[in-house]
Amino acid sequence: MNHLRRLILKGGGAGGALACALAAGLLRPSTASAAEWNKTAFEAKAIADALKNIAASGAADSAEILIKAPDIAENGAVVPIEVTSRIAGAESIALLVEKNPFPLLAYIDLVNGAEGYINTRFKMGQTSVVKVVVKAGGKHYIASREVKVTIGGCGG
Amino acid sequence: MADPMKIRTKLVDGSAHIVVLMIHPMETGQRKDPRSGQAYPAHFIQNVTATVNDKPVLVAQLGPAISKNPLFGFRVKGAKAGDKLAISWEDNKGEQARAEATIA
Numbered sequence: 001m002n003h004l005r006r007l008i009l010k011g012g013g014a015g016g017a018l019a020c021a022l023a024a025g026l027l028r029p030s031t032a033s034a035a036e037w038n039k040t041a042f043e044a045k046a047i048a049d050a051l052k053n054i055a056a057s058g059a060a061d062s063a064e065i066l067i068k069a070p071d072i073a074e075n076g077a078v079v080p081i082e083v084t085s086r087i088a089g090a091e092s093i094a095l096l097v098e099k100n101p102f103p104l105l106a107y108i109d110l111v112n113g114a115e116g117y118i119n120t121r122f123k124m125g126q127t128s129v130v131k132v133v134v135k136a137g138g139k140h141y142i143a144s145r146e147v148k149v150t151i152g153g154c155g156g
Numbered sequence: 157m158a159d160p161m162k163i164r165t166k167l168v169d170g171s172a173h174i175v176v177l178m179i180h181p182m183e184t185g186q187r188k189d190p191r192s193g194q195a196y197p198a199h200f201i202q203n204v205t206a207t208v209n210d211k212p213v214l215v216a217q218l219g220p221a222i223s224k225n226p227l228f229g230f231r232v233k234g235a236k237a238g239d240k241l242a243i244s245w246e247d248n249k250g251e252q253a254r255a256e257a258t259i260a
Binding site for chain 2: 107
């Protein structure tokens, strides 16, 4: 479980504690809203900023994250993606698309027995690298894969 | 208000495979009305929570780039037949929906 998130959730229960944390400079105001929705990370326009805001800047490349996505997506509005992490104890999975206007797609916490697996569908405007960040044991791991989007829908 | 969700569950080797389909426009705020040139305002799901027997298993924050009618598949180890699954979401306009299902 994300320690910072726990801290924030507790803080939310007792406003005083949160105010203290803010005053002590433990939390930047932008981080404090992360318990609800990480606005800074989702509104970041560059993938590096998005990664920084989910605290995954120094993520290590890993071959243990399997990304199943089409090599060529005929319809950029519905691109299926399936992520399976073979890293033990996955705590969260973040999905990012490098060339989207806002790279961060989703940030998913997995707790209480949820496996390191996620399956969803996303939109992408153009051919881009898709990155997946898995957090396990307090460390971040990253894997990427390119998905081509065809314009004209002929599927080349 | 919000349309219902569709939930499917299947038990495979001691873990529950759950698929949820949420009915939502997921408007990005980037798309423009061709007649007026105005962008359609963003309208998308921001938070999704799934619980099994009232314990959270998946807590997701979504951006607008998740496809229209979001689909999420996830797996919960140790979940048993008869366990109570609940999914709830909230979008950026404060609309909410909640659905329950029994794992089978």
